[in-house]
Amino acid sequence: MTTTPSPPPASPPLPGAADDWLRLDRQICFSLNAASRAFNGVYRVVLKDLGLTYPQYLVMLVLWEHGALPVKKLGEHLRLDSGTLSPLLKRLEAAGLVRRERSARDERSVEVRPTDEGVALRQRAVEVPRRILAATGFEADEVRALSTHLRDLTAALDRAAAEGA
Amino acid sequence: MTTTPSPPPASPPLPGAADDWLRLDRQICFSLNAASRAFNGVYRVVLKDLGLTYPQYLVMLVLWEHGALPVKKLGEHLRLDSGTLSPLLKRLEAAGLVRRERSARDERSVEVRPTDEGVALRQRAVEVPRRILAATGFEADEVRALSTHLRDLTAALDRAAAEGA
DNA sequence: GGCCATTTGGTTGTGCACAATTAAGTTGTG
DNA sequence: CACAACTTAATTGTGCACAACCAAATGGCC
Numbered sequence: 001m002t003t004t005p006s007p008p009p010a011s012p013p014l015p016g017a018a019d020d021w022l023r024l025d026r027q028i029c030f031s032l033n034a035a036s037r038a039f040n041g042v043y044r045v046v047l048k049d050l051g052l053t054y055p056q057y058l059v060m061l062v063l064w065e066h067g068a069l070p071v072k073k074l075g076e077h078l079r080l081d082s083g084t085l086s087p088l089l090k091r092l093e094a095a096g097l098v099r100r101e102r103s104a105r106d107e108r109s110v111e112v113r114p115t116d117e118g119v120a121l122r123q124r125a126v127e128v129p130r131r132i133l134a135a136t137g138f139e140a141d142e143v144r145a146l147s148t149h150l151r152d153l154t155a156a157l158d159r160a161a162a163e164g165a
Numbered sequence: 166m167t168t169t170p171s172p173p174p175a176s177p178p179l180p181g182a183a184d185d186w187l188r189l190d191r192q193i194c195f196s197l198n199a200a201s202r203a204f205n206g207v208y209r210v211v212l213k214d215l216g217l218t219y220p221q222y223l224v225m226l227v228l229w230e231h232g233a234l235p236v237k238k239l240g241e242h243l244r245l246d247s248g249t250l251s252p253l254l255k256r257l258e259a260a261g262l263v264r265r266e267r268s269a270r271d272e273r274s275v276e277v278r279p280t281d282e283g284v285a286l287r288q289r290a291v292e293v294p295r296r297i298l299a300a301t302g303f304e305a306d307e308v309r310a311l312s313t314h315l316r317d318l319t320a321a322l323d324r325a326a327a328e329g330a
Numbered sequence: 331g332g333c334c335a336t337t338t339g340g341t342t343g344t345g346c347a348c349a350a351t352t353a354a355g356t357t358g359t360g
Numbered sequence: 361c362a363c364a365a366c367t368t369a370a371t372t373g374t375g376c377a378c379a380a381c382c383a384a385a386t387g388g389c390c
Contacts, residue, residue: 086371159302
């Protein structure tokens with residue numbers, strides 16, 4: 001972190017450089033992890049009034065933007081699989097914000113549709129982004145730039161994971 | 166995604182600006198969320214050989230750097246509370262990587278100490294940072310800069326959450 | 331001594347992430 | 361039609377995050 005750490009020599013008896021690498025690694029993964037959880041915490045506070053959790057809010061954002069969607073499409077938008085979405089959607093249904101119904105055309109598919117109440121909730125959600133942005137203390141442009149960086153990072157990581165390393 | 170789905174017509178007279186804000190919000194929180202999970206996925210692959218999960222790896226990094234620590238200190242380093250750490254540490258203890266023992270001086274405190282096996286694991290962890298960095302496709306400096314940005318963001322968010330909004 | 335606020339971990343309950351498996355429906359091919 | 365391959369959700373099991381609550385130990389105070 002002070003000077004450019006030299007590349008780690010495979011695995012010999014732990015030179016000082018290894019410490020630097022591990023320390024750096026701790027910083028990187030930790031800072032991302034911590035930022036994610038910190039965001040989660042602020043959203044938790046802001047969304048409390050709406051009765052939504054952070055992931056539930058993400059789902060509603062997609063539904064507000066695209067209207068009814070099958071679970072599969074929803075998962076593609078959010079990069080979440082059915083193991084995460086199924087119970088989450090059931091809770092949203094129990095809260096009266098969405099309805100889940102099997103498609104008549106393809107009975108494997110389940111359409112998720114916001115109820116009138118779910119659509120109406122959007123009116124109260126409009127102020128959420130402003131409050132979150134205010135909490136970051138960043139300008140909109142800064143956040144947008146950071147967002148772009150993170151998107152690139154995610155794409156690279158997904159690619160690497162797909163290649164098995 | 167086949168064609169561009171027309172924006173949900175069932176919505177009340179929201180001004181276009183609100184749509185933009187919600188869409189932007191979706192992008193920001195989504196990109197951070199997705200990056201965090203993508204990182205998690207890559208770490209999952211890389212750490213599989215070591216038998217560690219991502220949060221367990223974070224704990225071991227702190228212990229390798231600082232040696233034995235009480236649970237409280239560990240939680241401060243990682244911003245995690247005992248509700249998260251207790252079961253995690255029990256799993257690490259079951260895996261033989263740490264031992265938990267009540268302090269003699271203050272019996273409220275539990276010291277977490279890496280075992281010989283836990284210390285030895287560090288040798289095999291040395292190559293992890295390089296593999297992760299390679300997966301990002303970023304230069305070390307870029308990642309460092311991003312990390313700094315995220316740390317600022319986290320600090321601002323924590324401050325905002327503490328102030329109740 | 332007795333009393334009380336504080337500190338420190340632990341426990342419980344709710345919710346999310348994801349891998350692996352299962353079940354049901356659809357499509358293509360003979 | 362029969363049947364295999366594929367698609368789509370749901371289910372199950374493990375692990376993490378965090379709020380709320382509880383129990384024990386400490387230390388200061390009278």
